[in-house]
Amino acid sequence: MAQPIRTGFIGLNPDSHWAATAHLPALASLGDTYEVVGVANSTPESGRKTAEALGLAHAFASPADLVASDQIDLVVVTVKVPLHLELVTLALEAGKHVYCEWPLGNGLDEARQLTELAERQGVVAVAGTQARAALEIVHLKQLIADGYVGKVLSTSVIGSGGNWANTTSADLYYLFDAANGATMLDIPMGHTLAAMRDVLGEFGALEAVLRSNFDTVTVTDTGESKPKTAADQILVQGTMASGTACSIHYRGGTSRGTNLLWEINGTEGDIQVTAELGHAQMVQLTVRGARGEDTELADLMPDPALYEGRPEFPGARNVAGVYALLAEDIRTGTRTAPDFRDAMELHGVLDKIARSAKRSM
Known part of the structure; x- marks a missing residue:
């Protein structure tokens, strides 16, 4: 041994x-x-x-x-x-x-x-x-490779960051300072983009807008109001390298709606991935789909046996x-x-998004 x-x-x-x-x-x-x-x-x-x-x-x-x-x-x-x-x-x-x-x-x-x-x-x-190692993402990658949706025509993501709105704890305030490299773009959106690259391939041309609804954040521990330089609205549109149309919107805080919604639409079918937060790396993902003559989305989760013996926390x-x-x-x-080379390439995608956003200001 x-x-x-x-x-x-x-x-x-x-x-x-x-x-x-x-x-x-x-x-x-x-x-x-x-x-x-x-x-x-x-x-x-x-x-x-x-x-x-x-x-x-x-x-x-x-x-x-x-x-x-x-x-x-x-x-x-x-x-x-x-x-x-x-x-x-x-x-x-x-x-x-x-x-x-x-x-x-x-x-x-x-x-x-x-x-x-x-x-x-x-x-x-x-x-x-680690979203790349999620059982649901590995399964989703195989579904796409096997042609479940046919030719992929478009993909769209809406995600909530949880943080990055107008309140925070003292321990997490560093996330709201863009100079620390731990923004909504870097963390939840970065993790989700890593999964998207595995499933759909590299990103192509992208254009982006970064905006903030809040310029300050209230630290709930102390009641202090502190500067906030991390964007709380991130909008990206463009294509994957394959030519597939792509749109992404991440927003600070949480929504009363669906806090992670990722759709993949193709010539033969559609897949929808949902979760309770836009951090694909740390939440339970639900995969549903429909194809051919189907009229409603149905469960497309991995085999339940794959979860046996693994931690309950996603x-x-x-x-x-x-x-x-x-x-x-x-x-x-x-x-x-x-x-690290995979990570460097992902950093390159985020850098492309940030540079595009600067040009749009």
């Missing part, structure tokens, strides 16, 4: 945030494929508390100590986006395999730097665009899918998991 992949986290709190709610259950669902052995947080004290709470063997005083340790095979970076470049660079220069949360970097230039470094180092470097289930691919890549030399 292969030895577990010894994993160290940079940024792990045992009772909150994404690493605890998604990554830890994901790794636990994969049996002894991985072993979480260490952590490094913003302070040595925080790291010690996490290690004690989770029973980890090592609490490293700093990220530099963690990546230098011969007890670590894989470094997982789950901190805020502005710190990704520095911390992922440390891990790569130490020759470690890396799993970095999406967005990979704060913009295209940082993503390119990290991609080039990872490829020079020859390690497995994965970005957490976010953790999807992250587990990425970790399963990552383990295979580390052990066999394949490249099946969403890697």
Whole structure:
């Protein structure tokens, strides 16, 4: 039996945030494929508390100590986006395999730097665009490839970001500052575009408008009003590289209607994907379709047996899918998991959207 992949986290709190709610259950669902052995947080004290709470063997005083340790095979970076470049660079220069949360970097230039470094180092470097590993997205990709809708004529998406309206908590205020690279365009829309690329291929010519209904945001913890520079309305239209017509609208906050609606329309049929939030990477997706003589949409979900033994929380289930691919890549030399070059190309799509929006102002 292969030895577990010894994993160290940079940024792990045992009772909150994404690493605890998604990554830890994901790794636990994969049996002894991985072993979480260490952590490094913003302070040595925080790291010690996490290690004690989770029973980890090592609490490293700093990220530099963690990546230098011969007890670590894989470094997982789950901190805020502005710190990704520095911390992922440390891990790569130490020759470690890396799993970095999406967005990979704060913009295209940082993503390119990290991609080039990872490829020079020859390690497995994965970005957490986990919607690509969702059972529903993998199934949807196969439906399209098998010709369920015939020739794809158009695709359209409406999504709600949840955040990015006019209120926030103090902990999430950084999302509302565009300089941090963690906007609605970067996070929920970026994750959804990653899934769209897998299902329908590359994007072609795109034109975009970014607008804000709110220039300030109320911090609910304190009642303060703070500046908001992240757009709360994102409108994109154009084509996929195949020529398929494409339209996307993301809006801040939530709607009383459908908060994720993705339609794919073709010569032979139609498919509709819906969810309770526009974060395709972390919500339960429902797939329905109709074709031929059908007059109503019907269930098109994956085989229920595929969900057995996987985490109930869709976010953790999807992250587990990425970790399963990552383990295979580390052990066999394949490249099946969403890697840094994939992430860099996705950053390129977002950069194209942002540049188009600037031209439209």
